[in-house]
Amino acid sequence: MDIRHATNPTDFKHYTTERIRNEYLIDSLFEPGEIHMVYSHYDRVVTGGAVPINDGLTLEDKNTLKTNYFLERREIGIINIGSKGKVLVDGQEYKLNKRDCLYVGLGKEEVVLYSEDQSNPARFYFVSTLAHKEYPTKILPIEEAEPNHLGSESESNKRIIYKYIHENGIQSCQLMMGMTMFEPNNIWNTMPAHLHDRRMEVYLYFDMDEDARVFHFMGEPQETRHIVMKNEQAVLSPPWSIHSGAGTNSYTFIWAMSGENYTFTDMDGVKMDDLR
Ligand SMILES: O=C[C@H](O)[C@@H](O)CC(=O)C(=O)O
Numbered sequence: 001m002d003i004r005h006a007t008n009p010t011d012f013k014h015y016t017t018e019r020i021r022n023e024y025l026i027d028s029l030f031e032p033g034e035i036h037m038v039y040s041h042y043d044r045v046v047t048g049g050a051v052p053i054n055d056g057l058t059l060e061d062k063n064t065l066k067t068n069y070f071l072e073r074r075e076i077g078i079i080n081i082g083s084k085g086k087v088l089v090d091g092q093e094y095k096l097n098k099r100d101c102l103y104v105g106l107g108k109e110e111v112v113l114y115s116e117d118q119s120n121p122a123r124f125y126f127v128s129t130l131a132h133k134e135y136p137t138k139i140l141p142i143e144e145a146e147p148n149h150l151g152s153e154s155e156s157n158k159r160i161i162y163k164y165i166h167e168n169g170i171q172s173c174q175l176m177m178g179m180t181m182f183e184p185n186n187i188w189n190t191m192p193a194h195l196h197d198r199r200m201e202v203y204l205y206f207d208m209d210e211d212a213r214v215f216h217f218m219g220e221p222q223e224t225r226h227i228v229m230k231n232e233q234a235v236l237s238p239p240w241s242i243h244s245g246a247g248t249n250s251y252t253f254i255w256a257m258s259g260e261n262y263t264f265t266d267m268d269g270v271k272m273d274d275l276r
């Protein structure tokens with residue numbers, strides 16, 4: 001899989017647009033019949049996408065991980081952003097509709113992803129982090145995820161955060177994962193911006209029109225840059241970086257975090273006066 005090394009905020013100040021995109025943008029995760037993954041040295045997070053067509057797609061990359069199987073030292077969160085699909089975890093079947101989440105814990109040897117209908121395939125997005133003990137494999141349909149309302153119309157950031165894997169939801173070693181959906185005509189995510197040097201984060205933007213773009217803002221608050229992103233592209237957010245976006249049209253995003261603590265609310269708010 002593609003390897004992304006960690007970067008330093010002092011060096012980041014000198015990056016060109018191309019370098020920024022090469023380091024942080026994950027631009028093609030979803031290809032019919034394929035499973036794609038990117039390994040980041042930030043907290044050794046693996047970000048991936050799978051679109052099964054005829055056959056099941058097995059979660060594995062022995063050449064990169066050098067373990068006997070993918071989840072030997074890892075856990076994973078899988079969210080379906082396409083049509084109906086199913087996941088077999090050591091033979092046990094879990095059906096995932098659009099926006100449903102499956103957590104699979106350490107030690108499960110075989111994870112295979114399937115679409116229910118080949119002409120309308122499932123699109124599985126997943127994030128995997130290192131784990132030290134097994135937590136139970138668990139499915140959480142979106143209907144059962146707790147909606148948290150945030151933002152306001154006047155700030156154009158009225159949105160609902162669904163938390164799936166976190167301290168009061170599906171339990172994990174360090175992975176936190178959820179999805180943020182907007183009220184119509186609201187376009188700003190995670191503004192006011194925040195930092196959490198304790199944790200890295202990765203965002204997947206999806207449910208976007210072909211011509212829609214999200215301007216994803218990153219960098220230290222005093223040194224911001226942006227990446228122009230299309231539908232179903234993901235972006236790595238280093239611990240020292242803000243992670244905020246504004247869309248030219250409607251979009252949804254999945255966030256995942258990993259690192260020192262397991263506290264969603266541990267965020268250092270950035271003052272508007274400090275943004276540059
Ligand atoms: O640290 C937390 C993450 O940045 C996201 O959860 C933020 C988010 O989903 C939002 O503001 O809409």
Ligand SMILES: [Zn+2]
Binds near residue numbers: 243
């Ligand atoms: Zn954050």
